[in-house]
Amino acid sequence: MSRLLLSRALRAACAAVVLAAGPAAAADACATxxxxxxxxxxxxxxxxGGSTLLHPVVINTGDTATAVPFTLYVHLPPGVVGSGTSPDATCSxxxxxxxVACTVPAGLAPGASVTAEVRISVASGMDPEVLDGNVEAELPDDPTPGNNSSTFRITVI
Structure with a gap:
């Protein structure tokens, strides 16, 4: 079953619980x-030849803490390298x-966030241009994986 069909089925089941048992029972049945x-x-x-900083952020907008560790990846374009740190993750x-991969331990609470600091270094001799990079988080069973990535732009001057 695709994620979209599964998501629709879960919402339909949640609505049925709300109608049949009331809001108290729905809290457990509707957890995402x-x-x-x-x-x-x-x-x-x-x-x-210089460097700048990128600060990618991951927020848990769900209703439960992360049950397993997840990884935040910062993908850089050719001619650009990076290194990362975070007080809440192990980066390499x-x-x-x-x-750059930053592994965040299980237990990121609902509403909590993790920020990494990634130093981006641009190769010497690069012409002025705008380069695209991507940040993505991988969490198994994320109910809405479509919001797990973001594009950023590096402007070489």
Whole structure:
């Protein structure tokens, strides 16, 4: 069953519980679980050979804490490498430096957020241009995976 059909089936079951048993029973039946939403504002412009900072944020907009660890990935374009830190996650740079992965432990509460700090370094000799990068969070069973990624732009000046 596709995620869309499963989501519709769960909403229909929730509505049936509300009608049959009332709002008290619906609280448990209608729980959606942890739902991650990712955002990343464009970093400050950077000169060739220089660096800037990106601060991607993951918010749990669901109604339960994350039950398992999840990973926030920052994907950088060619000519750009990164390294990351976060007080709430363990960050590492994957081979070739174009992806930073920050693993967040289980237990991100509803309404809570995690912010990483990723230093983006641009290769020397790059022409002025605008490059696109992507931030994404991977959480198994996220009920709305469509909001788990965000694009950002790196402006080389």
């Amino acid at each position: 679980g942890a739902d991650l939403v990712v955002s990343a504002a464009d970093p400050a412009p950077v000169q060739d 740079t994957l081979p070739f430096g174009h992806t």
